[in-house]
Amino acid sequence: MQSNGEEQNLVYMDHAATTYTDSDVVKAMLPYFTEYFGNPSSPYTIANESETAIEKARKKVANAINARTDRIFFTSGGTESDNWAIKGISFANKNKGNHIITTAIEHHAVLHPCEWLEKQGFDVTYLPVDKFGLVDVEDVKDAITDHTILITVMLANNEIGTIEPIKEIGEVARKNGIYFHTDAVQAIGQVPVDVEDMNIDLLTLSGHKFYGPKGTGALYIKKGVKIDNFMHGGAQEKQCRAGTENVPGIVGLGKAIEIATRDIENHAKRMQSLRDRLINELLEIPNTHLCGHPTKRLPNNVNIVFEYIEGESILLLLDSYSIAASTGSACTSASLEPSHVLIGCGMPHEIAHGSLRLSLGKENTDEDVDYVLSVVPTIIERLRSMSPMASKK
Incomplete structure (x- = not known):
């Protein structure tokens, strides 16, 4: 400029x-405001168009992070996805333990749910970082107890840009039978992300960080992960996230992540x-x-x-x-x-x-x-x- x-x-x-919404993303979204406006849960043709569009977007998100298509769940953004991951895992697994490990420099969409959970009887360890903002993998290992059920560490910090040793932390979590969540909101579209290679069980992303529309996001949940629903109501998103889907937004999210990772x-x-x-x-x-x-x-x-x-x-x-x-x-x-x-x-x-x-x-x-x-x-x-x-x- x-x-x-x-x-x-x-x-x-x-x-x-x-970010602004990419013009190709807006173009992809427009028909779903006026032409293909059917409710995806309805049985007729115009509704089927909406349902098909959602599934195409789901596949694009899955391809971008090397995930199974059926393990992508659409949300309203990064904050909802973080809350769902942290609270959903905590309450679904409280019979196994009540301990969560995170870092002192997470986004508030992670820190505030953790602080809220402390008021509900959960214990949270906030790991320190070094002067560069890096968490020590050995500190993660040392913080694990018999009651640890979740480790949540962001992939890249939103303020200082430091990229954390996610693959190594995920490996520690997996070896100890602990779920591992990462907030990857800042990383998508900037660095390659592979949930399989990085040993990630749950991953948060947000559309408006990579030229998609605001109010759109997704949560990746690995198959077999035990997690409570965050929103209750209808049977949308495989009965895991109630509410009529934001079809234009989901289409835009799918197009945006396809472009951003191309x-x-x-x-x-x-x-x-x-x-x-x-x-x-x-x-x-x-x-x-x-x-x-x-x-x-x-x-x-x-x-x-x-x-x-x-x-x-x-x-x-x-x-x-x-x-x-x-x-x-x-x-x-x-x-x-x-x-x-x-x-x-x-x-x-x-x-x-x-x-x-x-x-x-x-x-x-x-x-x-x-x-x-x-x-x-x-x-x-x-x-x-x-x-x-x-x-x-």
Whole structure:
């Protein structure tokens, strides 16, 4: 996105928060709003069209993560899928135990259900991470007890982009007869995901993170997993998730994941090239730090902390230059507290407040990166000139 000579067009670098809906996805969805509008549970032809479309989408999602088609269940998004996985496993298996293992830097769609379950009599271990946001597999092993029924660790962190050792954690869970769930919301479309190779029993994904429509998602549940239903009512989704299906949304989700995973290696290479340029040049600004692992990170994620200033101030000034970014998770942007992820990585509160997350997408260009790199140093210098903390240094 380049300037038209008079006014700078929007440079959008907040794809970890949400993406636009791809035009091919919208095109695929449109007939199911007006032409093929039948209720999939009805017996006549127009309803059969809806049912067929759902099953085609289910197959596309399954193919994208190397899963069995009949083990994909459509939901309203990542939050519902996380809640279903965690609460469903916990209550269905409470006769075996009441212990859950997770990490301190999970998305709140995982942390808050775990905190709620503690009030229902479950025990939860929140594992620490190192300064890069990596959980130690040995810590997972050491946390297991005779009462452990679930391990839930995100595949890639939504704020700092660190990719966790999911395959190894899944192997530990499998050897110990414990269910393993991963929130893969940020990973789909960025890195290859294979539920069989990674020893995953349950996986969460969300359509609006990879150019699909908002309000769509899915939960993969491996065959044989004992899990309670999250919603009760009709017999939809094999009697596991009640409610008339969002046919256009499901069609869009299927099309979006098909596109997002079609040429994932070349996409990742291009994103990584842009990412590394941003990281390397932003780190030339004095008193800055990279958040997350330098190499074990999503190809589109940049998270830099600038000492002595507030992240919210950076965002406001970036917006005045038509650059959209984030200080961390969009789901917690209204909070005045520093990122729990950065705090979990051992960063002091006063420094964690100054984080900037730039998350790249397929429409971003070298020109976008050039523009951001021309603007950010000026903003940082301006804010530090007004900062009482910087003046003391």
